């Protein structure tokens with residue numbers, strides 16, 4: 322890994338689709354993560370190439386040396402810190418419980434007994450669901466992308482889902498989904514940009530320096546405002 326050499330192209334792995342963080346519009350890959358890493362690369366003078374993949378494949382792809390940087394609305398967690406180093410946080414998020422908008426009987430975790438909860442493989446929502454399945458008595462369905470998760474609740478295959486609130490709010494606001502969030506936020510966490518642990522200090526420093534510069538120049542805020550109200 323020739324980190325730091327001038328002509329090195331860093332490959333950035335992002336989620337297949339995770340609006341407003343990464344999604345395709347008119348054939349163009351856009352979103353907060355995409356704009357942010359492009360702006361950081363420009364600010365720090367390095368070149369990137371972005372690849373989309375299942376969210377659960379991002380850290381394995383880094384471990385296999387196929388990508389240098391992982392994004393995708395990726396939450397900073399202690400578990401992940403065993404294998405990756407994270408940049409400074411760039412976005413505050415957390416998981417919400419979501420049901421069909423005509424659902425009258427689920428208002429919180431306490432109402433999930435005997436229900437089916439759909440989660441996305443490898444996410445904070447999936448670990449939260451796993452950890453609490455016994456206490457609340459629901460069963461778990463796993464899918465590999467957010468769109469399928471939303472679909473399963475819309476079509477009644479599952480009763481509830483767990484998704485990051487900025488993502489489900491954006492999907493409801495822009496996609497006309499027949500879903501609503503209920504109850505308290507289940508977790509609170511921050512998104513970070515990840516690189517393979519202990520092997521990419523120079524790259525991580527460029528990412529953090531770039532991020533700090535974008536915050537100072539106002540470009541960070543402009544990117545956020547492009548996608549969020």
Ligand code: GLN
Nearest residue numbers: 376393394395396444445
């Ligand atoms: N923020 C969540 C996580 O890191 C979900 C990310 C995603 O689905 N792309 O697990």
